[in-house]
Amino acid sequence: MTRIPLWDRKTTLAAGSLSFALATAMPLAAQGYRAEVTVGASYLEVRPLVRDSLPGDEVEGTSLRRRLPDGTVVTCVQGDFCRWFRAGEVEPVHVTTQEARVTGWSGIQGLSARVHVRGRYGTDDFWPQSSEKFEAVSAYLDYDRSLFRARLGRLVRRDGLGYYNFDGAAFLWRKWDPLWLEAYGGWSLARGLNFPRSSDLLSRADPLAPDDRGFILGAEAGARIGSIASGRVSYQREIRTDRLALYTERLSLDVRAFLGPAVVEASGEYDFSFEQFNELRARVNMPVVSRLEATAEARHHTPFFELWTIWGAFSPVGFNEGRLSLAWSEPSLGLQLRAGGARRSYEETSAGPADSGLRDDGWRTFANADWRGGPWFASAGYLGERGFGAARFGGDLRLGRFFAENTYLSLRGTATQTFGEFRLNEQVVSGVGIDGAIGLGEISLNAGGAVYWNEAEERPADGDWTQVRIYGSLSYSFGTDTGGQR
Amino acid sequence: MSRRALLTLLTSAGIGLTSGVVVSMSRSAGFPHEAHAGLFPTCLGCHAGIPEGDEDRYFSVEPRDCIRCHDGERGETVDWTAPTRTASNLKFVHVRHMEAVDTAGDEDLGCAECHGPTQPDQPRMAIARAAPEICVSCHAHEVPEHLAGEAVCATCHATLAEVPELSVTRVAEFPQPPTHAAESFIVSHGEMAEAQLESCAVCHARESCTRCHLNAEGLDVIRSLAPDQRIAELVAGRAGAWPEPESHGEQGWEFSHAERVVGGSQSCASCHAEPSCRTCHGEANIPQITALPDSSRVGLAGVTVPRTRAPGHIPDFASQHGAAAAANLPNCTSCHVERECAACHEAVPTRSAQGNAPVSFEPPRSGYHPASFVLRHGAEAFAVQSSCADCHSTEAFCRSCHQNVGVAVGVADGAGGAFHDAQPDWLFEHGRAARQGLEACTSCHQQTSCLRCHSAKSGLRISPHGPDFDPDRAADASLQSCAICHTARQILP
Numbered sequence: 001m002t003r004i005p006l007w008d009r010k011t012t013l014a015a016g017s018l019s020f021a022l023a024t025a026m027p028l029a030a031q032g033y034r035a036e037v038t039v040g041a042s043y044l045e046v047r048p049l050v051r052d053s054l055p056g057d058e059v060e061g062t063s064l065r066r067r068l069p070d071g072t073v074v075t076c077v078q079g080d081f082c083r084w085f086r087a088g089e090v091e092p093v094h095v096t097t098q099e100a101r102v103t104g105w106s107g108i109q110g111l112s113a114r115v116h117v118r119g120r121y122g123t124d125d126f127w128p129q130s131s132e133k134f135e136a137v138s139a140y141l142d143y144d145r146s147l148f149r150a151r152l153g154r155l156v157r158r159d160g161l162g163y164y165n166f167d168g169a170a171f172l173w174r175k176w177d178p179l180w181l182e183a184y185g186g187w188s189l190a191r192g193l194n195f196p197r198s199s200d201l202l203s204r205a206d207p208l209a210p211d212d213r214g215f216i217l218g219a220e221a222g223a224r225i226g227s228i229a230s231g232r233v234s235y236q237r238e239i240r241t242d243r244l245a246l247y248t249e250r251l252s253l254d255v256r257a258f259l260g261p262a263v264v265e266a267s268g269e270y271d272f273s274f275e276q277f278n279e280l281r282a283r284v285n286m287p288v289v290s291r292l293e294a295t296a297e298a299r300h301h302t303p304f305f306e307l308w309t310i311w312g313a314f315s316p317v318g319f320n321e322g323r324l325s326l327a328w329s330e331p332s333l334g335l336q337l338r339a340g341g342a343r344r345s346y347e348e349t350s351a352g353p354a355d356s357g358l359r360d361d362g363w364r365t366f367a368n369a370d371w372r373g374g375p376w377f378a379s380a381g382y383l384g385e386r387g388f389g390a391a392r393f394g395g396d397l398r399l400g401r402f403f404a405e406n407t408y409l410s411l412r413g414t415a416t417q418t419f420g421e422f423r424l425n426e427q428v429v430s431g432v433g434i435d436g437a438i439g440l441g442e443i444s445l446n447a448g449g450a451v452y453w454n455e456a457e458e459r460p461a462d463g464d465w466t467q468v469r470i471y472g473s474l475s476y477s478f479g480t481d482t483g484g485q486r
Numbered sequence: 487m488s489r490r491a492l493l494t495l496l497t498s499a500g501i502g503l504t505s506g507v508v509v510s511m512s513r514s515a516g517f518p519h520e521a522h523a524g525l526f527p528t529c530l531g532c533h534a535g536i537p538e539g540d541e542d543r544y545f546s547v548e549p550r551d552c553i554r555c556h557d558g559e560r561g562e563t564v565d566w567t568a569p570t571r572t573a574s575n576l577k578f579v580h581v582r583h584m585e586a587v588d589t590a591g592d593e594d595l596g597c598a599e600c601h602g603p604t605q606p607d608q609p610r611m612a613i614a615r616a617a618p619e620i621c622v623s624c625h626a627h628e629v630p631e632h633l634a635g636e637a638v639c640a641t642c643h644a645t646l647a648e649v650p651e652l653s654v655t656r657v658a659e660f661p662q663p664p665t666h667a668a669e670s671f672i673v674s675h676g677e678m679a680e681a682q683l684e685s686c687a688v689c690h691a692r693e694s695c696t697r698c699h700l701n702a703e704g705l706d707v708i709r710s711l712a713p714d715q716r717i718a719e720l721v722a723g724r725a726g727a728w729p730e731p732e733s734h735g736e737q738g739w740e741f742s743h744a745e746r747v748v749g750g751s752q753s754c755a756s757c758h759a760e761p762s763c764r765t766c767h768g769e770a771n772i773p774q775i776t777a778l779p780d781s782s783r784v785g786l787a788g789v790t791v792p793r794t795r796a797p798g799h800i801p802d803f804a805s806q807h808g809a810a811a812a813a814n815l816p817n818c819t820s821c822h823v824e825r826e827c828a829a830c831h832e833a834v835p836t837r838s839a840q841g842n843a844p845v846s847f848e849p850p851r852s853g854y855h856p857a858s859f860v861l862r863h864g865a866e867a868f869a870v871q872s873s874c875a876d877c878h879s880t881e882a883f884c885r886s887c888h889q890n891v892g893v894a895v896g897v898a899d900g901a902g903g904a905f906h907d908a909q910p911d912w913l914f915e916h917g918r919a920a921r922q923g924l925e926a927c928t929s930c931h932q933q934t935s936c937l938r939c940h941s942a943k944s945g946l947r948i949s950p951h952g953p954d955f956d957p958d959r960a961a962d963a964s965l966q967s968c969a970i971c972h973t974a975r976q977i978l979p
Contacts, residue, residue: 036825049892075907085892085907101825116828128886137828156828160812162876163831192879205881208933208970222814227741230815245964254812258741263800267809273963275956281809285800295800301870303925307964310933310971314940315952316924327801331792338801344869350953352918360922362869370849377849389923390864396856400849408850416862422906422919429861437850450857469858 031107032480038099040473043092044127047465050088053081087465095122095130102479115139116156118194129201135194138165147175157184159220159234160252160267164191166216178224188216188238188247197247197308210308214238214247229257238306247306249273262286271304274312278304291330295340297323317347319362334372341365346388362387375402377410391419394429406439412450426457433469447472517566523611529597536597539581545569573651575644575688578621618642635665640684646691647712654716660689673731676756680707691717698726700779700788701755728757728789740766740797741816747774755779759788766796767821796821804830804854805872830854831877868926875925884929894930905930921952933970941971 059066059074059082066076068084076082098119105112116137122130140153149172156165168186190197196213203209215238222232232254238247249272257264262284269279280300287293302318305311325340342364352358368381382395394417400410415430433450449470456465519526526532535543545568556564587595596602600616603609618632621642629636646657665671679686691714696702703709733739733746747754754774759781767775781787798816800806811818811827830853854877855863867874878884888894893905906912920927940950951957961968961977968977 046891048890051892088892091890116825125886126890128883128890156824158811158827158831160808162873163827164876190879190882191875192877193882201882202879205879205885206932209881224815227745227816230813232812232814234812240966245966247964249963252812254809256810256813256815258798258815263798265809265813267812273959275959283800283806283809293801295802303870304875305924305928307967309928310936310940310950310967311924311928313955313960313967313971314924314936314950315921315955317921317952319922325801329795336795336801346922349918349921351921352915356915356918358915358918358922364869364871372849379849385865385869387865387868388919389868389926392862392865394862398849410849412857414858416858418862418864420864420905422909422912429858431858431861433857435857448857452858452861467861 031105033102033104034477034479035100035102036475036477037101038473038475039096040099040471041094041096042127042469042471043094044469045467046091046093046126047087047089047467048091049085051083052086053083056080056082058082090467091126093123093127093130095120095127097121110144112142112144113140114142129193132201137194148173155184155186160232160254160269161234161236161250162191165189165194168216178226180222181220182222183219185215185217187241188214208309210240210247212240212242212244214240215243227258229255231255245307246273247308250278250304260286269304273307276302278302278318288326292326292328295323295325295327297321297342299323299344315350317349319344319346321345323364325366336370337368339367359386359388376400377402377408389420389422393417400436404439406437406444409436410434414452427454429454442477444475445472446475519611519613520609523609526611529601533597536580537584539579541571573649573653573656575646575649575652577642577644578616633661633663633665635663637663638682638685639688640682643688645684645687645712646689646714646717647687652716654719657689657716658720669729670732672727672729676707683707683710687711693717693721696784696786697721697724698728698786699756700759700781700784700786701752703784704752704755704779726786726788744774744817744820757789759784759786761787762789762791765791772820867929868923870925874929880925880928885932888930937971942976943971943973 054068054074056076056079059068059076061067061076062078064076066074066082068074072084072086074082074084099116100118101114101116103112103114117139118135118137120130120132120135125131136154138154138156140151140155143150149170151170152168154165154167155170156163157170166184166186166188168184170182170184172180172182174180187196189195190199190202193199193201195201197210198213203211216236217239218234218236220232220234222230224230232252234252235250237249239245240247251270251272252268253270254267255265263286265281265283267279267281268277270277277300279302281297282299283295283297285293285295299321300318301321303311303316305316321342321344323340323342325338327336327338329336343361344363345361349360363386365384366382368379370379371377377398377400379398380395384393385391394415396412396414398410398412400408402408412433412435413431414433415428417426417428419426429452431450431452433448435448436446438445447470449468451466451468453466530537532547533544534546535541547568549566552564552566555561584595598610600620601613603612604614604617622629622632622634622637625638625641631637646652666675690711692702692708692711693713694717695705695708695711699705699708734743736742755778758778760775760778761781763772763775763778779786779788795801795803798810803810810816866872874880874884885894888905909915936950937945939946939948941947942949957968957977965977
């Protein structure tokens with residue numbers, strides 16, 4: 001298996017920034033550093049599906065769909081084999097991550113360095129990306145003054161186009177408060193990867209992955225009207241470094257306002273390449289009567305695909321969704337109840353047989369109760385989701401107790417019935433678990449575990465499907481705190 | 487000079503009223519002046535020491551003088567003794583008051599001016615203690631009553647520190663001015679205290695303030711009040727009172743309060759300690775918050791902010807906060823730090839997403855997704871409740887896992903994966919599903935899977951383009967993508 005090099009240019013960048021942060025942490029006024037180191041480990045038992053078969057003449061019946069003596073549904077081809085999928089042997093998976101975050105203040109007013117790096121060690125990538133050895137999530141210098149802010153390095157951004165990082169620089173200008181402007185540019189990274197699109201990670205997953213990384217250029221403007229309303233518009237363009245093609249070109253607009261007792265939101269994401277809105281959303285939340293509030297939302301969604309893929313040319317259609325929910329809360333009781341539902345309908349696809357029986361709508365219903373009373377807390381939730389590709393109906397229960405501010409223990413139970421519209425997988429997954437945390441000043445420990453089992457209607461062979469999940473993490477924070485990690 | 491002007495002058499000069507005399511006569515039996523109206527033509531017959539300032543002769547008569555008449559024959563016997571002196575916080579001294587009046591050259595103030603009849607139809611000897619209203623009518627700018635808000639207490643009364651002889655019981659009996667009972671008083675009393683602290687000190691000591699004010703140590707006006715054991719006894723065990731000011735009920739206060747405290751949080755610190763803010767602001771390093779008193783050190787909890795959902799955070803905010811975060815309303819960094827975003831947005835299987843801001847009814851959580859989500863995420867992924875691709879690479883994360891667990895197994899060799907095992911004719915029916923849920927398709931299928939049929943270069947050459955597909959626009963954006971399926975001759979003019 002191809003491995004990401006242990007030490008490369010990114011590592012140099014991260015290590016350089018880290019060194020800067022620490023080296024400049026001299027005990028002068030306003031100098032200092034704050035670090036947090038987290039070591040986490042997970043253990044999972046996974047039972048992959050494996051294909052099994054029997055000669056057709058060993059299975060009773062003559063139809064395409066037959067049943068084995070134990071009830072397992074199999075698909076038979078006349079004169080050939082009957083095939084089905086069953087749970088395979090347990091595949092133990094462990095993933096260990098080490099994360100370090102360091103913020104160093106230089107002693108020069110407004111100048112700091114911030115680094116977030118991650119190391120991984122896992123079981124041969126059975127769990128995705130678990131064997132990557134090192135990645136830099138962010139590593140940048142930050143110079144923040146009242147009128148402007150400049151950043152240089154591997155930056156993380158959060159805006160209407162999502163949460164992503166890139167290598168480059170950003171400059172924020174806020175002289176004309178309440179208006180702010182920001183421009184940024186550099187080399188882009190693949191979303192959710194912390195690596196360029198041309199990295200092995202992507203090419204291993206898709207033979208048509210880009211062979212060239214991309215430039216990213218963007219600008220945004222935002223304005224705030226007191227504490228009443230605020231909005232931001234962001235434009236972004238990603239292009240191959242050989243400039244032969246675009247990867248993305250998008251615009252987002254997000255507006256939020258407090259109009260009397262109502263919270264009003266509107267947001268949109270527009271894809272210039274296909275000249276369509278990928279996301280349009282309007283939401284209003286307002287009190288109905290005392291303690292009871294309602295949220296209504298209208299949404300349009302069309303899938304977005306980057307231009308290095310062919311998916312956008314497949315003319316995916318979107319859906320329109322309406323959602324309504326009610327929430328009642330009583331702080332003196334520490335109780336909140338929520339319930340609601342949503343319905344969506346898909347646009348005309350102009351594809352496939354009209355009588356395929358495929359749903360062109362979907363709906364969702366949910367109800368939740370959360371309670372905190374003294375040291376105790378509890379929650380219960382139900383979710384029903386019916387769509388054209390999959391459905392689930394089930395709920396969770398949890399009861400816990402705080403023993404100190406950051407120390408708690410809780411028990412949980414879950415049961416969910418799932419359906420795959422395209423699969424033979426009607427099943428009920430049940431589980432019980434325990435989780436907790438211990439906070440001891442700068443040290444915190446989180447840990448938990450659960451065991452799950454299922455009852456498969458159409459695949460009795462999956463009966464022995466029991467899986468165990470265990471996780472734990474230990475965090476240690478140290479150093480001074482001269483300004484918070486914003 | 488008018489009498490009013492004179493007495494105002496006296497007040498301002500402090501003449502006659504600053505002697506610190508802190509005694510008064512007990513009111514035990516009282517002498518029936520009216521019954522003796524015919525016997526005593528002047529007051530000085532019995533009170534000869536008063537104009538001379540001779541306290542021993544304030545009562546210049548003795549019981550034996552009574553016996554001259556009340557001998558049991560001419561009159562019944564009586565048992566009268568002169569009142570004894572008790573501690574008082576009244577600063578009045580007759581002789582100095584009289585001297586001051588004389589010096590000012592105003593009309594003569596006789597005894598009856600203060601002690602005599604107050605109504606025309608009352609007899610000459612309707613004698614009474616001087617009512618406070620008589621004093622304040624001149625000394626406190628003619629306020630309507632003794633305890634009126636405009637009255638300056640310190641004009642006539644000594645401070646508690648000056649009267650250590652007063653008992654706790656006496657102090658507890660001090661009347662409460664009506665102004666103090668007003669709802670707004672607790673908010674506005676600070677300004678009054680700064681304007682006339684000495685008047686406050688007549689009834690109050692430092693302990694009166696430290697019962698509620700968490701920042702008492704930092705306020706000059708409170709520090710200048712002397713501590714007093716009697717007040718300490720009276721307030722011991724009484725909880726602080728922190729009524730909500732009107733401003734806090736204003737619409738949008740939860741957001742605008744930050745602007746009010748930009749200049750310093752000293753006014754907030756009267757009622758709030760750091761934990762008040764931490765309920766909402768979590769660990770955020772905000773100077774105005776860290777400047778607030780340490781409740782454990784001052785021994786007062788201050789206002790407890792009830793646990794509730796954070797302002798502006800609509801229900802289900804954890805998964806619905808995209809627009810709020812993008813618009814940054816309310817200001818996210820007021821309560822949150824960057825690593826809280828990363829805890830959920832950077833897809834690492836082991837981390838805690840327990841937020842720093844514990845304002846929620848919801849129990850603590852570990853990670854963005856609920857436990858066991860991986861076992862049942864299919865329906866939510868199809869519904870695109872949130873954008874999976876924001877945190878997870880569809881190709882490197884979703885597809886990799888789906889192949890490993892067998893859901894997408896066999897796709898590459900054309901045998902069909904487990905995900906479609908219920909639909910043997912899927913190949914002929916998949917178009918509609920693909921257009922409705924292409925995001926889900928790509929979580930299992932590589933592009934090359936589709937190219938076996940949907941390429942203009944080879945295979946079945948089935949066009950995947952919908953009726954609204956604009957080839958020119960696509961070519962303008964990325965000719966390279968077109969070249970995946972089309973030859974140069976097909977796409978170039």
